[in-house]
Amino acid sequence: MKTVLDLLEDSAGGSGIIHFLPDDPCPFAQLWAESTYVAGVIARLAGTSGAVGVLLTNSRAAVRAALGVWLSGNTLVSLPTRAPRQAAMAWQSLVSRMCGLDGVEVILAPGDLLDELTGSASTVIGQEALTGMAGVFRRERRRGRSRAVYVGEHQ
Secondary structure (H helix, E strand, C coil): CCCHHHHHHHHCCCCCEEEECCCEEEEHHHHHHHHHHHHHHHHHHHCCCCEEEEECCCCHHHHHHHHHHHHCCCEEEEECCCCCCCCHHHHHHHHHHHHHHHCEEEEEECHHHCHHHCCCCCEEEEHHHHHHCCCEEEEEEECCEEEEEEEECCC
8 A cells, every 4th residue: 555655756756846836836856856855854853763843834845844754754743833913932832842742853944933943942943944954865665665764964
């Protein structure tokens, strides 16, 4: 039986286009390749069998981060973005509590929220910065199962 990751990997060979707002069309194959690279970075930072927190938005960087977490073999913990009138301390407390309960040590957040998360017990990394970090990752299939393998620094 194929997993969701297997289906996404199969789709990466196609010609599908994803449109991010305002006007950022991206071939899925390119997004998949970028996510595979990001997975190597995440594996280096968070390991391959833990939990990684992600503040999900409708951006290309957030989708790349989410796919990268899954490809790295980690569990994605969807963390809430701050509500429009929510007090910063209340939101930070909620995020910290969720991270503590789920064992999250690394948070991937949009760049504009990094300052608000600096007091967190977790390591906070900007989603946009992930593609500039070093790391090589590949998928390995054994006995019909796909798993993440971190293979070293990017050359």
